[in-house]
Amino acid sequence: MQANIRHQVSPYLIFFIIYNSQVGVGILAFQRIIAAKAGYDAWIGVLAAGCIVQIFIWIMYKLLGKANGDIIDVHTNIFGNGLGKFFSFIIMLYYWLASVSVLLSFIKIIQVWMFPTIPSWVLSLLILILTYYCISGGFRVVVGISFISFIFPQVLLIALYIFPLKIAHFSNLLPIMNHSFMEIVDSIKSSMYTLAGSETLLMYYPFIRDPNASKKFAHLGELFTTLLYTISAIVSFTYYSEDQLKTTIWPELTLTKIINLSFLERFEYLYISMYLIIVSSLITILLWCSSRGFKKIFNKKQKYILLILSLLSTIMCQLTNDSFLEILDKYVTKMNLWIFYGYIPILLLVFTFLKRGNQNG
Numbered sequence: 001m002q003a004n005i006r007h008q009v010s011p012y013l014i015f016f017i018i019y020n021s022q023v024g025v026g027i028l029a030f031q032r033i034i035a036a037k038a039g040y041d042a043w044i045g046v047l048a049a050g051c052i053v054q055i056f057i058w059i060m061y062k063l064l065g066k067a068n069g070d071i072i073d074v075h076t077n078i079f080g081n082g083l084g085k086f087f088s089f090i091i092m093l094y095y096w097l098a099s100v101s102v103l104l105s106f107i108k109i110i111q112v113w114m115f116p117t118i119p120s121w122v123l124s125l126l127i128l129i130l131t132y133y134c135i136s137g138g139f140r141v142v143v144g145i146s147f148i149s150f151i152f153p154q155v156l157l158i159a160l161y162i163f164p165l166k167i168a169h170f171s172n173l174l175p176i177m178n179h180s181f182m183e184i185v186d187s188i189k190s191s192m193y194t195l196a197g198s199e200t201l202l203m204y205y206p207f208i209r210d211p212n213a214s215k216k217f218a219h220l221g222e223l224f225t226t227l228l229y230t231i232s233a234i235v236s237f238t239y240y241s242e243d244q245l246k247t248t249i250w251p252e253l254t255l256t257k258i259i260n261l262s263f264l265e266r267f268e269y270l271y272i273s274m275y276l277i278i279v280s281s282l283i284t285i286l287l288w289c290s291s292r293g294f295k296k297i298f299n300k301k302q303k304y305i306l307l308i309l310s311l312l313s314t315i316m317c318q319l320t321n322d323s324f325l326e327i328l329d330k331y332v333t334k335m336n337l338w339i340f341y342g343y344i345p346i347l348l349l350v351f352t353f354l355k356r357g358n359q360n361g
Contacts, residue, residue: 018221050226
């Protein structure tokens with residue numbers, strides 16, 4: 001069921017939501033992860049993963065268009081109220097865990113690079129107060145934050161690549177395709193989680209004013225982020241040696257150290273501060289999806305559910321350590337691959353057959 005027109009957004013804004021959903025802390029560290037799978041051929045895996053995500057976006061539009069609602073409406077139509085809410089609960093849990101993973105990763109960056117003595121709960125509370133305020137304003141405010149997170153930090157992101165390109169060694173990329181097919185596949189799997197985020201469409205689809213008109217903007221948004229990640233990978237591969245890349249936790253963030261301006265000595269402080277806008281908007285859309293879904297499942301007010309999720313996130317940030325973050329990332333990655341790239345396509349087939357059977361009956 002479509003949302004009230006007063007709460008809906010224009011189709012072209014889907015471009016910015018897709019960008020906001022896919023660009024987070026992952027772009028700061030994914031180069032090392034994918035290079036461990038397929039060396040400097042891993043940029044090919046990023047492009048291939050982008051093509052797979054494009055297909056996934058098409059599948060989501062087909063599924064949601066048939067149900068004329070969000071993923072909870074799809075589950076209710078197929079499985080009924082009880083079992084449908086159970087499957088929806090798992091997806092809402094994924095959205096929340098993904099937001100916690102992003103929050104923990106960014107807090108770790110702040111503590112390592114800027115403020116090592118500030119407790120995790122203080123940083124998490126400050127970020128979550130901001131996200132709570134944005135979500136309380138409604139979905140249009142959430143989209144507005146996505147727009148801002150694209151306009152302002154994007155200038156810094158693109159400008160950052162100019163400096164390392166001056167001393168880049170493009171010979172690092174040669175010879176192309178000197179890794180096995182399975183190594184490339186492994187890099188594709190790692191890149192697909194890095195490009196994760198488009199699955200938030202499963203929840204905000206009813207808030208799009210003209211869903212059919214928004215399809216091209218969703219695909220353009222995905223194309224933009226795929227090219228951005230590909231450029232980021234190539235810049236890192238041409239700047240770092242393979243040995244350096246293995247020991248560099250945040251390759252893109254480390255690139256900021258080579259920027260030397262007469263009026264700014266520590267450019268990474270500005271970069272991380274501006275990145276707070278991107279991370280906060282990503283957490284906002286993930287928490288909005290989760291709290292919106294739990295609202296429909298439990299029939300409670302969204303603001304109360306959002307408050308509970310925010311408090312749980314703050315507690316987890318205080319009680320967890322690096323090993324827990326690795327485990328959380330591992331399971332969130334598995335949930336993303338199995339639920340959205342395995343389960344959702346099967347769900348489309350089942351829903352199509354059921355709808356066709358009802359029409360024939």
